[in-house]
Amino acid sequence: MATIQDVARDAGVSTAxxxxxxxxxxxxxxxxxxxxxESVTRLGYEPNFAAKSLxxxxxxxxxxxxxxxxxxxxxxxxxxxxxxxxAAGYSVLLGDTRHEEAREEQYxxxxxxxxADGLIFLGHRLPDVLAEMVAAKGARTxxxxxxxxxxxxxxxxxxxxxxxxxxxxxxxxxxxxxxRVGVVTGPLASPISSDRLAGVLSAAxxxxxTSALRIAVGDFSIESGVRQAGELLDEPGRPTAxxxxxxxxxxxxxxxxxxxxxxxxxxxxxVGFDDIRFAQYLEPKLTTVSQPMEQIGHEVVRLLLDxxxxxxxxxxxxxxxxxxxxxxxxxxxxx
Amino acid sequence: MATIQDVARDAGVSTAxxxxxxxxxxxxxxxxxxxxxESVTRLGYEPNFAAKSLxxxxxxxxxxxxxxxxxxxxxxxxxxxxxxxxAAGYSVLLGDTRHEEAREEQYxxxxxxxxADGLIFLGHRLPDVLAEMVAAKGARTxxxxxxxxxxxxxxxxxxxxxxxxxxxxxxxxxxxxxxRVGVVTGPLASPISSDRLAGVLSAAxxxxxTSALRIAVGDFSIESGVRQAGELLDEPGRPTAxxxxxxxxxxxxxxxxxxxxxxxxxxxxxVGFDDIRFAQYLEPKLTTVSQPMEQIGHEVVRLLLDxxxxxxxxxxxxxxxxxxxxxxxxxxxxx
DNA sequence: GTTATCGATGATTTCGATTACATCGGAGCG
DNA sequence: CGCTCCGATGTAATCGAAATCATCGATAAC
Numbered sequence: 001m002a003t004i005q006d007v008a009r010d011a012g013v014s015t016a017x018x019x020x021x022x023x024x025x026x027x028x029x030x031x032x033x034x035x036x037x038e039s040v041t042r043l044g045y046e047p048n049f050a051a052k053s054l055x056x057x058x059x060x061x062x063x064x065x066x067x068x069x070x071x072x073x074x075x076x077x078x079x080x081x082x083x084x085x086x087a088a089g090y091s092v093l094l095g096d097t098r099h100e101e102a103r104e105e106q107y108x109x110x111x112x113x114x115x116a117d118g119l120i121f122l123g124h125r126l127p128d129v130l131a132e133m134v135a136a137k138g139a140r141t142x143x144x145x146x147x148x149x150x151x152x153x154x155x156x157x158x159x160x161x162x163x164x165x166x167x168x169x170x171x172x173x174x175x176x177x178x179x180r181v182g183v184v185t186g187p188l189a190s191p192i193s194s195d196r197l198a199g200v201l202s203a204a205x206x207x208x209x210t211s212a213l214r215i216a217v218g219d220f221s222i223e224s225g226v227r228q229a230g231e232l233l234d235e236p237g238r239p240t241a242x243x244x245x246x247x248x249x250x251x252x253x254x255x256x257x258x259x260x261x262x263x264x265x266x267x268x269x270x271v272g273f274d275d276i277r278f279a280q281y282l283e284p285k286l287t288t289v290s291q292p293m294e295q296i297g298h299e300v301v302r303l304l305l306d307x308x309x310x311x312x313x314x315x316x317x318x319x320x321x322x323x324x325x326x327x328x329x330x331x332x333x334x335x
Numbered sequence: 336m337a338t339i340q341d342v343a344r345d346a347g348v349s350t351a352x353x354x355x356x357x358x359x360x361x362x363x364x365x366x367x368x369x370x371x372x373e374s375v376t377r378l379g380y381e382p383n384f385a386a387k388s389l390x391x392x393x394x395x396x397x398x399x400x401x402x403x404x405x406x407x408x409x410x411x412x413x414x415x416x417x418x419x420x421x422a423a424g425y426s427v428l429l430g431d432t433r434h435e436e437a438r439e440e441q442y443x444x445x446x447x448x449x450x451a452d453g454l455i456f457l458g459h460r461l462p463d464v465l466a467e468m469v470a471a472k473g474a475r476t477x478x479x480x481x482x483x484x485x486x487x488x489x490x491x492x493x494x495x496x497x498x499x500x501x502x503x504x505x506x507x508x509x510x511x512x513x514x515r516v517g518v519v520t521g522p523l524a525s526p527i528s529s530d531r532l533a534g535v536l537s538a539a540x541x542x543x544x545t546s547a548l549r550i551a552v553g554d555f556s557i558e559s560g561v562r563q564a565g566e567l568l569d570e571p572g573r574p575t576a577x578x579x580x581x582x583x584x585x586x587x588x589x590x591x592x593x594x595x596x597x598x599x600x601x602x603x604x605x606v607g608f609d610d611i612r613f614a615q616y617l618e619p620k621l622t623t624v625s626q627p628m629e630q631i632g633h634e635v636v637r638l639l640l641d642x643x644x645x646x647x648x649x650x651x652x653x654x655x656x657x658x659x660x661x662x663x664x665x666x667x668x669x670x
Numbered sequence: 671g672t673t674a675t676c677g678a679t680g681a682t683t684t685c686g687a688t689t690a691c692a693t694c695g696g697a698g699c700g
Numbered sequence: 701c702g703c704t705c706c707g708a709t710g711t712a713a714t715c716g717a718a719a720t721c722a723t724c725g726a727t728a729a730c
Contacts (some may be wrong), residue, residue, distance in 0.1 A: 001449070003686055014710045019688060029708065046448045050388035051686035054715050059385070061428075069417065070612070075410045082404065082431045086438070091445060093396075094429040096417045103421070110426060113384045114336070222616055251616045258618065277405070281557055281586045283593065283618045338716055349680045354718055364678065386716030389685050 080297020
């Protein structure tokens with residue numbers, strides 16, 4: 001592959017001029033520019049990325065870590081990230097952490113090695129080395145959190161009002177006449193789960209129905225939905241409505257409901273969370289909380305670009321709008 | 336951030352020794368190594384990636400382009416790619432092309448700029464600039480194709496026997512007694528679709544039932560499944576079985592079946608393709624062709640690593656095993 | 671005892687671009 | 701007419717690590 005020297009020699013100019021043709025064309029005379037461009041195309045020159053990066057200390061890459069790329073919720077967020085990043089001239093380095101701390105740290109090391117200009121993490125944990133960076137550089141650290149919001153982390157973030165959304169769901173179920181509500185949460189270590197649970201509890205409290213709540217802890221997977229919803233259904237005083245903290249778990253719950261010969265929503269109402277593309281094609285179509293997944297992706301990139309461009313002075317924790325989408329999986333409780 | 340010079344000074348050795356501690360520790364005496372390592376940890380040194388990359392001409396990155404990351408089939412393949420790449424010390428640069436040629440070319444340029452050591456593309460198109468590289472360097476070009484197989488492209492690939500699998504499905508349906516079979520394909524420009532269609536046609540021919548076939552062209556999306564399957568169902572002489580070339584389209588077909596008050600499999604049998612995680616949680620559970628998605632990801636990385644390590648002399652087109660998974664969405668035709 | 675050999679380490683060049691600074695010729699001004 | 705200034709371009713330092721080649725002391729061989 002031709003280098004900038006080859007082009008300079010071929011065009012009879014200095015390397016500085018060739019460089020300027022790319023990075024500041026207004027500084028070079030049109031005839032010179034054309035001469036250079038001709039050599040560029042003839043030799044098939046492309047600036048070497050590593051050399052440029054070494055000199056400028058910029059990689060034009062964003063590292064995105066995600067707990068599970070095969071989860072449609074995350075892959076949709078990633079899609080938004082990718083789109084916004086590309087539009088701003090950045091490309092996306094993907095890290096699937098598989099919920100494992102070891103991998104999170106592996107990617108943290110990549111970031112420290114300056115393999116990316118910024119980091120977007122969609123999980124809830126921030127490896128220690130990165131927490132140190134944040135502690136040292138504060139709001140100027142190019143690290144942003146997506147989907148989750150944990151105040152202690154001291155990084156900017158974009159997410160929905162998880163607590164409010166969950167409360168809304170419970171209010172909605174109470175409004176339909178349900179009293180015994182089962183909840184399948186995600187791992188409680190993540191704010192995404194604990195915030196939603198807080199919303200559930202506060203709604204239950206408002207209605208004095210805390211004791212009629214049944215809580216089961218899942219892990220956002222379909223299988224845990226089958227299992228945990230199944231346990232709720234098998235308890236005496238079966239809930240007439242189940243609220244799962246992800247659509248995937250709701251798919252599992254639907255399976256558990258069917259396995260027991262029950263019908264949804266006639267015997268058990270079901271609510272999911274996320275509104276992944278498949279939610280509206282389930283049978284029955286799933287009532288769920290819609291999250292603006294691509295928008296979260298866009299927003300999180302915007303926050304990061306602000307930091308990278310030194311436009312961000314303070315932390316920003318952006319709350320994006322959610323929406324309860326009522327479909328066919330919910331109805332009044334059986335009489 | 337500390338540089339190699341800082342460490343060398345701090346440890347009282349030359350930069351060469353520090354470098355060796357990382358890249359060839361067996362060449363340096365244990366006491367020296369420990370002394371260096373101590374400085375490394377004290378200063379929090381991490382080798383600068385761009386500098387290393389410039390010198391070695393390697394990026395330890397694999398660029399993966401995919402037509403749609405939010406498609407569970409692709410995200411599962413990506414998962415396999417990511418895993419295998421990480422295990423080999425590579426990280427993954429993700430490119431979502433959204434089926435758009437412009438984006439494919441944008442990523443092709445990245446590859447030419449040497450932002451990645453190798454390219455895995457999961458679509459069916461190879462941008463011209465890359466085709467030129469392949470033409471020039473032959474089987475040593477670090478470009479590999481996943482999921483699809485187009486002989487003309489002259490790159491190694493990993494995929495299933497799409498033609499055989501599709502033929503198998505049709506044979507299975509004929510075996511159940513179906514005679515009028517509808518097929519919803521993907522875009523015929525991609526071998527993934529045309530190969531499967533070829534399989535369908537050859538099976539139909541063997542049974543002399545070509546004229547009873549109904550073909551509709553979809554685009555792999557749920558919505559196109561609803562639409563195209565709907566059209567097949569509305570034609571006179573409604574098919575008693577529908578074969579969709581993706582599970583997502585089968586989900587759409589299921590919706591179309593329900594919209595018409597028909598039941599699956601009693602009135603219409605349904606077969607999908609891919610066996611995405613959700614297939615077995617649909618109602619009815621979907622009969623489909625299982626593709627080893629993560630394995631395709633692993634294999635494609637292996638092929639690429641072979642090329643990068645200069646172990647690959649000839650093109651390899653690896654066919655991985657598929658499996659027809661019979662579930663509840665298929666049965667004998669109505670009497 | 672001299673020399674070839676080898677293992678450990680250091681000095682220096684190199685990778686390919688960016689960029690601060692230098693240069694040079696011509697326009698503008700008094 | 702001479703000086704300043706400016707626009708266009710060139711020169712050369714620089715980014716941080718890797719790798720080649722040089723060095724030096726010690727050991728082994730004869």
